[in-house]
Amino acid sequence: MINTTNHHPDENMLIEFSAGTLETAASICVSAHLHFCSRCRTKLLRLDQVGSQIMSQSEPMEVADNAFDQVMEKIDSADLVSSSKTSSATSASTSINTSDEGFPYSVKKLINTSLISKNWKRLSSSVDVARFKTGQEDFEVALHKICAGGKTPKHGHEGLEYTVVLKGSFSDENAVYREGDFLMRQPGDVHQPMGAQNGECICLSALSAPIVPTSPLGFLMKPWLRINPM
Amino acid sequence: MTTLNNSEKRSDQWSQLLISVGETRDRKAFAQLFEHFGPLLKGFAHASRNEGWFPGLGDDLVQEVMIKVWNKAAGYNAEKASATTWIYTVARNCRIDMLRRKSNTQHLPLENEDFWHEPDEETPISLLQQKRSEDRVQASLAQLPKEQDQILRKVYLEGKSHAEASAELGLPLGTVKSRVRLALQKMQVIVSKEAQE
Numbered sequence A: 001m002i003n004t005t006n007h008h009p010d011e012n013m014l015i016e017f018s019a020g021t022l023e024t025a026a027s028i029c030v031s032a033h034l035h036f037c038s039r040c041r042t043k044l045l046r047l048d049q050v051g052s053q054i055m056s057q058s059e060p061m062e063v064a065d066n067a068f069d070q071v072m073e074k075i076d077s078a079d080l081v082s083s084s085k086t087s088s089a090t091s092a093s094t095s096i097n098t099s100d101e102g103f104p105y106s107v108k109k110l111i112n113t114s115l116i117s118k119n120w121k122r123l124s125s126s127v128d129v130a131r132f133k134t135g136q137e138d139f140e141v142a143l144h145k146i147c148a149g150g151k152t153p154k155h156g157h158e159g160l161e162y163t164v165v166l167k168g169s170f171s172d173e174n175a176v177y178r179e180g181d182f183l184m185r186q187p188g189d190v191h192q193p194m195g196a197q198n199g200e201c202i203c204l205s206a207l208s209a210p211i212v213p214t215s216p217l218g219f220l221m222k223p224w225l226r227i228n229p230m
Numbered sequence B: 001m002t003t004l005n006n007s008e009k010r011s012d013q014w015s016q017l018l019i020s021v022g023e024t025r026d027r028k029a030f031a032q033l034f035e036h037f038g039p040l041l042k043g044f045a046h047a048s049r050n051e052g053w054f055p056g057l058g059d060d061l062v063q064e065v066m067i068k069v070w071n072k073a074a075g076y077n078a079e080k081a082s083a084t085t086w087i088y089t090v091a092r093n094c095r096i097d098m099l100r101r102k103s104n105t106q107h108l109p110l111e112n113e114d115f116w117h118e119p120d121e122e123t124p125i126s127l128l129q130q131k132r133s134e135d136r137v138q139a140s141l142a143q144l145p146k147e148q149d150q151i152l153r154k155v156y157l158e159g160k161s162h163a164e165a166s167a168e169l170g171l172p173l174g175t176v177k178s179r180v181r182l183a184l185q186k187m188q189v190i191v192s193k194e195a196q197e
Helices: A011-019 A024-036 A038-056 A067-084 A105-114 B013-023 B029-046 B057-075 B082-103 B110-117 B128-142 B146-157 B162-169 B171-186
Strands: A129-130 A139-145 A159-166 A182-185 A201-208
Touching: A011 A024, A011 A038, A011 B146, A011 B171, A024 A105, A024 A159, A024 A182, A024 A201, A024 B110, A038 B029, A038 B082, A038 B146, A038 B162, A067 B029, A067 B057, A105 A139, A105 B110, A139 B162, A182 B171, B013 B029, B013 B057, B013 B082, B013 B146, B029 B057, B057 B082, B057 B162, B082 B110, B146 B162, B162 B171
Parallel strands: none
Antiparallel strands: A129 A139, A139 A201, A159 A182, A159 A201
């Protein structure tokens, strides 16, 4: 895959991802970015090598005598029923079509298993949202679609927000973000994204930290677009 | 880079065994892998005695990882990673999912291994480069200053986040972050910012 992404997760995020300690909201977005970015995949492979060497130089612990036999037993009994296994991630039909869009595996799986509603929901005249059930209070994950040339209200962020462009592009005061680009917004950052003129833009976003609507319109804007009076 | 000559084949013992398991369901090869990796996996599980840890995790992890190794061996690509690295990634994902299952009642339908679905592609770095960096990692790990060695073990072996490591060691988060990067720069796993520009 040709690498065209310009905005990447920082090194410590990749390190935590490789060690498996990165929080879930960030992990979802890093994983989506990796789908598009061969540069970060190469970095990750090197980091995994570090993890594997540390593991293999660690203190071995004796396993039970019958551990191997137990594993073989499970393998043999699983072989018998494996033909009836089907994947759960293929069936659902939704108006949010991803089959032909080259979306990352984790995002496809989320779309097929965990959308709150199978249709886009209008958030503003130019932005639609589709939220995922996460069963969590400490992060929220959603897809956002900005229509071509769509302008979003200027807004701030109260928690950390991670965004990955899945399709198309958008821009803000600082840069243009294209497919695969990874963005992190700190609490207090204010920006005004605009969809590109030549087509709609779909982004994955994950918000960590508790969501506390503050503006009077917060209940309308939650979680992504919170009009910030500053 | 497209064709591999003989000297570029992955020749380490574990990778050969894993290939045999994948290609011919070779039980003897699998038993050898089990004998080598089982105790390491148990040690790896026991190193993460933090939230969600429970007695029996070690043996459960050994079982779960080795069953996955058996089931996924056919998909192992020796050009992409050594068996040790490949098994590490399986173990890491299993450990996270097991701890998560224990400590959360509700969670996303995503398992940690879903985050590691990479597109099929040509090997991002050549086998020769990989072997060199693997050898370098192995050799340089032993030569790290104590505090850098300690921090890498916290992160990779104990599975501590940077924030948890910072709390445990009584160090500012920024110090933890830079210390981890420094260790990896020394091992030439990542490139220092100055050298990049």
